[in-house]
Every structure is written in structure tokens, then in C-alpha cells.
Amino acid sequence: MSDDRRRGLSWSDGDPALRAALSVPVGEGLTLDGAATTLWGSPRHGGADAALDIGPTFVRQVGGWRLGAEGRYHLFPGASHQGYGEVGATAGFTLGPASLDLAARYAPRQSAIGGDNLYLSAGASAAIPDTALTVSGHVGRSTGEVRDAARAQRLRPGGGYWDHDIGVDWYRGRWSAGLRYADTDIEAPDSLHAGATLIGRLGVSF
Structure with a gap:
């Protein structure tokens, strides 16, 4: 990907990144998930060279709703005291080629x-009939208590903020590619690597 951007914030200092993810089924609706992403000495995370995201996910279908719960621990190799x-919790509803997703973390x-x-956050996506394309978008809000302003800048530069994105993804067999526009309402001087950007990605799944 051209930037590892999460909730409107670049974790890779605005630089390209590589990500590998693995999901292992361990029971009905339960998986153990892990992902590793290159950060190349990210200043946002204390100079970390990578981010490791690990934890369980549980998903169950209830009527037309897809309900989920998850836990994640974020580790940052190459940096100390950053984890x-x-x-x-998530709730998603699918209607034909379209879906709506609500989440709280x-x-x-x-x-x-x-x-x-x-x-x-709230997001929606829809597959374009007779094509390999899916359009999607989301809006999210980050808030919280600040006890150490310098450390809180990692996840909430300048305090609470909104982020949003819209994009299009192409899927063909194991291959996928996407282009996404992302932005936040974070104002200068806290807007470094949090402003409007286009993000490209290429992926393959097994």
C-alpha cells in the first residue's frame, strides 16, 4: 500500500508499507487473527519498525445481522513501551450487493x-453489478480522556476528531487492488500525515 493509514492517521509516516495477515479458524465463528505491517521507524509509534496486531474475532449471524466481537493487542517492534x-464490537447488515456496518472500538x-x-464508525459498501468493482466509504469519530497529552497525540492529534474515506476496490480471484481518498478534520499544527490523501493498494489472498 502507498500509506498505512488507520482512522485517518498515517502509521507509516506517509510512506509505502507492506502488510501480511493470517486468520486461523478455531471454532464456530471464532478465529485467531494476526497482521504484521512495516512502519520503517514510525515517529507516531516511538520509532517502531513494524506493527503487530493480534487477537481473537467472534462472528455470528443473527437474522439479517452479522454481529461480531474482537480483541486486539498492538505491538511495536523496534520501540519500547508502545504496545x-x-x-x-461490530454489527453489519447485507442487502443484495450492498452492506452497512457499524462499529465501536x-x-x-x-x-x-x-x-x-x-x-x-459507520460504513457502507456496494458491489457494482456485472463488474469486479466495489465502492465503499466510512466515517468515524475518535474521542477519549487525556491524561498525558504527548502520548495521547498518537491516536488523537489535537484531541477528538472526525475521519472519513471513500474508495473503489477491484477483486478478481485471489487478486485485489484499490484506490481510496481519506481525510480528517484535524487542524494544523497537528495535521501531519492526517490530511487529505489518495491511497493505493495491491493485494493477494490464499
Whole structure:
């Protein structure tokens, strides 16, 4: 990908990144998930060379709704005292080629992030009939308590903020590619690698 951008913030200092992810089924609706992403000495995460995201995900279909819960711990090799954990809940509804997803993710108070962090988001996607293309978009809001302003800048530069994106993805067999426009309402001087950008990606799954 041309930038590892999460919740409107670049984790890779605006530079290209590589990501590998693995999901292992361990029970009905339960998987153990892990992902590793190159960060190349990210200043946002104490000079970390990579981010490792690990934890379980549970998903169950209830009527027309897809309900999920997850836990994630984020590790940062190459940096000290940067790891933090969070939990999340999701609800998704699919109607034909379109889907709607709502999510809440919460990181309890931890010294590594200077307080706690709540992220609420809503997203929608729709496959374009008779094509390999899917269009999608989302909007999210980050808030939380600040106990250490310097450390809280990692996840909430300048305090609470909104982010949004819209994009198009192409899927063909194991291959996928995408182009996405992302932005936030974070104002200068806290807007470094948080402003409007186009992000390209290429992926393959096995």
C-alpha cells in the first residue's frame, strides 16, 4: 500500500508499507487473527519498525445481522513501551450487493496512549453489478480522556476528531487492488500525515 493509514492517521509516516495477515479458524465463528505491517521507524509509534496486531474475532449471524466481537493487542517492534490493547464490537447488515456496518472500538486507559480511546464508525459498501468493482466509504469519530497529552497525540492529534474515506476496490480471484481518498478534520499544527490523501493498494489472498 502507498500509506498505512488507520482512522485517518498515517502509521507509516506517509510512506509505502507492506502488510501480511493470517486468520486461523478455531471454532464456530471464532478465529485467531494476526497482521504484521512495516512502519520503517514510525515517529507516531516511538520509532517502531513494524506493527503487530493480534487477537481473537467472534462472528455470528443473527437474522439479517452479522454481529461480531474482537480483541486486539498492538505491538511495536523496534520501540519500547508502545504496545496497547483494545476491544471492539461490530454489527453489519447485507442487502443484495450492498452492506452497512457499524462499529465501536475501545482502548481502556493505558499509559502508552496517554489515557483511553473510543472510536465509533459507520460504513457502507456496494458491489457494482456485472463488474469486479466495489465502492465503499466510512466515517468515524475518535474521542477519549487525556491524561498525558504527548502520548495521547498518537491516536488523537489535537484531541477528538472526525475521519472519513471513500474508495473503489477491484477483486478478481485471489487478486485485489484499490484506490481510496481519506481525510480528517484535524487542524494544523497537528495535521501531519492526517490530511487529505489518495491511497493505493495491491493485494493477494490464499
